[in-house]
Amino acid sequence: MEIRQLKTFINIVKLGNFSHAAQFSGYTQSTVTTHIQLLEKELDTLLFERFGQQISLTEDGQHLYKYAEKIVKLEDEAKNALNKSNIPHGPLIIGMPESICVFRMPSLLKEYNTLYPDVELKIKFGTSNDFHILLRKKVMDLALFLEPSINDSDLINTALWPEPLVFVTSPNHELATVNELYPKMLADQTLVLVESDSSYRVILEKILQKENVHLKTVLEIGQIEAIKQIIMQNLGITLLPLVSVAKELDANKLVLLPWKGPDIKLSAFLVHHKDRWINHSMKAFIKLLKERLINIQR
Structure with missing residues (x-):
């Protein structure tokens, strides 16, 4: 039984599946699977019940989890006690x-x-x-x-x-020359936004809901660089941290839309x-x- 196998086991339990544990630990999924197989072989038991893509701990798995957390914690304590150096590692x-x-x-x-x-x-x-x-x-x-x-x-x-947020769009967009941008002006516009649980998207959606503004289309894109490329192709409006679009604004590849709605402060x-x-x-x-x-x- 190796510490790394126990750490893999703990991560699977905490993160809910093998693939998330592999991604988080920096292992391949096959390595994670091998760690668990070796544990199960050594302990002569099954640690997980598998139902398609879903997993749950067996009774023996639940017992091992209690000990695994203690063992990993003791390993950390031992390393800290024996390592006299203050050098980060x-x-x-x-x-x-x-x-x-x-x-x-x-x-x-x-x-x-x-x-x-x-x-x-x-x-x-x-x-x-x-x-x-x-x-x-x-x-x-x-x-x-x-x-x-x-x-x-x-x-x-x-x-x-403080992290300032700004609305930006393409210089060719129909709203690019407005002096003031109010929530109602976003009605029937296409907004390109980050993930739905992003803090500033949540705030914006609450503002629009309160103002009874219904968006024409929302494109959800996971990466800021991809969002900027789409906006520069005149495919909509976005809300992003100012620091992430500063270079494009300076180069006139994007234009700032002066927001006059409720503050979105982060x-x-x-x-x-x-x-x-x-x-x-x-x-x-x-x-x-x-x-x-x-x-x-x-």
Whole structure:
């Protein structure tokens, strides 16, 4: 029985299936399957009941899960107790929205990797909803949220910077020359938006619902770069963080639509679970982030 097999087993239980555990751990799905097969062979039992794509723990699997969590926790405690060095090392998993990672964090991530080459840094894209789940399941160490505010009692958060949001479209769009954009002007327009659980999309949809505005078409695209390409082809209007479209606005590839509806205000927050032990790798990242905060906000 190997620690990595137990960690794979724990991740499957927490994330709900083999493929999600493989993706999160950086393994192939065949490797994850092999880890479980080896555990089941060594323990001479089945750990999961399989019903098509659905899985559930067997009774023996439930017993093993209790011990597996204790064993993995003891391994971490032993490493921390025996390692006298304060040099950051080992895995560090951080969740970030695409806009923060791609448009604000590249220099900091490069510097962190240079300073701490022994840290196995993994960046996971997603929304605040994704990060809530993963932080609470303790399979993610830190996360950067984009939210109006954070009030969860089990999450420790630090406000970092305000993140301005803007409506943009193609210079050839019929609304490109308007001096003011009101919610009612979005009726019968095509909006190209990020995932449905993205914080700023949720806020926008609440505003439109309150204003009784019905959109003609909503295209949901998972990547900001893809959204920008579609908008530049004059296929609609989008709402994105200003930092993600600044270059296109400067190059006149996109134009700003002056929003006159209710404010859509978000800020970036650094978040971790209140019960998460802050190891040296996490401390180093938090420290570097605070030291580079002024540069990151530019």
